[in-house]
Amino acid sequence: MTVLAAGVLETAFEHFRRCGGARDECVVYLTGPVDRGSLVDGVIHPAHTAGPAGYDVPSSTLADLWAELAQEGRSVRVQVHTHPGTAYHSARDDALALVHTPGFLSLVIPDFATGPVGLENAFLAERDEDGSWVAVEPACHLRVER
Amino acid sequence: MAVTEKVKEEKGKKLSVSIAYNGLNDSFDYNEKQATGALRARALNHYDIRGQAREENFLFGPDNQTELADDRPIGEQVTPGSQLYLRPRAAGGGSK
Numbered sequence: 001m002t003v004l005a006a007g008v009l010e011t012a013f014e015h016f017r018r019c020g021g022a023r024d025e026c027v028v029y030l031t032g033p034v035d036r037g038s039l040v041d042g043v044i045h046p047a048h049t050a051g052p053a054g055y056d057v058p059s060s061t062l063a064d065l066w067a068e069l070a071q072e073g074r075s076v077r078v079q080v081h082t083h084p085g086t087a088y089h090s091a092r093d094d095a096l097a098l099v100h101t102p103g104f105l106s107l108v109i110p111d112f113a114t115g116p117v118g119l120e121n122a123f124l125a126e127r128d129e130d131g132s133w134v135a136v137e138p139a140c141h142l143r144v145e146r
Numbered sequence: 147m148a149v150t151e152k153v154k155e156e157k158g159k160k161l162s163v164s165i166a167y168n169g170l171n172d173s174f175d176y177n178e179k180q181a182t183g184a185l186r187a188r189a190l191n192h193y194d195i196r197g198q199a200r201e202e203n204f205l206f207g208p209d210n211q212t213e214l215a216d217d218r219p220i221g222e223q224v225t226p227g228s229q230l231y232l233r234p235r236a237a238g239g240g241s242k
Contacts, residue, residue, distance in 0.1 A: 025239075025240055025241070027239065031169075034169045034170055048238075051240075053240050053241050053242040054238065054239065054240025054241065054242060055238055055239060055240055056236060056237075056238040057236060057237040057238060058236055059211070059235050059236055060211070062233050062234065062235075062236065062237060063206065063210035063211055063231070063233075064210075066166055066167075066168075066210060066231045066233050067166075067210055067231070069166070069168060069169035070166035070169060070170075070171045070229075070231075072169070073169060074169045075168045075169035075170065076168055076169070079237075079239075081239050081240075083240075083241040084241055085241070088241075090239065090240060090241055090242065092238065092239050092240050092242070093239040093240070096234075096236065096237050096238035096239055097199075097237065097239070098234070098237040099168050100195045100196070100197075100199030100202070100203060100234075101168070101193060101194050101195060102194060102196070106239075129196070130196065130197055131195075131196035131197020131198060131199055131200075132197065
């Protein structure tokens with residue numbers, strides 16, 4: 001079970017609403033200390049380009065992110081992005097994920113995150129042992145601290 | 147110490163680089179004549195990257211911008227003790 005510290009989800013939604021403006025998708029990376037595998041206590045809003053149906057994070061942003069994570073001893077545990085309508089894991093989400101290790105989580109928030117802050121109608125996918133993405137129940141994998 | 151002995155000692159010294167992946171940063175020994183692709187494969191195994199993603203994560207040099215060529219010897223592309231990065235070229239997603 002991955003634990004989202006208090007404020008993490010709220011911060012993510014703030015980024016989605018401010019950056020996406022209910023018209024474009026947006027992405028954040030949820031991070032935690034490398035030596036505390038289940039904890040998420042940080043939110044990174046990477047430089048990216050986006051439109052109503054997708055987002056892209058360029059190589060230069062990944063370079064800065066990878067260096068920062070190594071320096072600070074933190075890992076990205078969950079990638080979170082918005083969809084304009086229904087939340088699901090698209091072929092593009094499968095193919096262009098940031099992290100490719102078993103257990104990595106990818107959370108999709110519906111309606112450009114204009115709804116209540118939380119996991120209602122969200123879609124969660126987990127990277128499995130074979131390198132594929134499988135749909136999992138958010139409530140069974142994420143605990144949100146309030 | 148005789149000069150020849152010193153040269154022998156340096157030749158026998160293990161060469162290593164650090165390779166960072168998603169906040170983890172471990173040391174890898176290498177032989178300078180070894181193809182860089184072999185080092186990348188060891189890093190992929192070490193960090194448990196499986197499936198198609200093995201073809202989508204690449205080694206970048208100390209500037210984290212220059213991608214290292216798999217088919218060239220490591221010794222031609224890095225110096226001992228370098229900080230390298232294993233990462234995808236880009237990331238993204240979306241509803242379509």
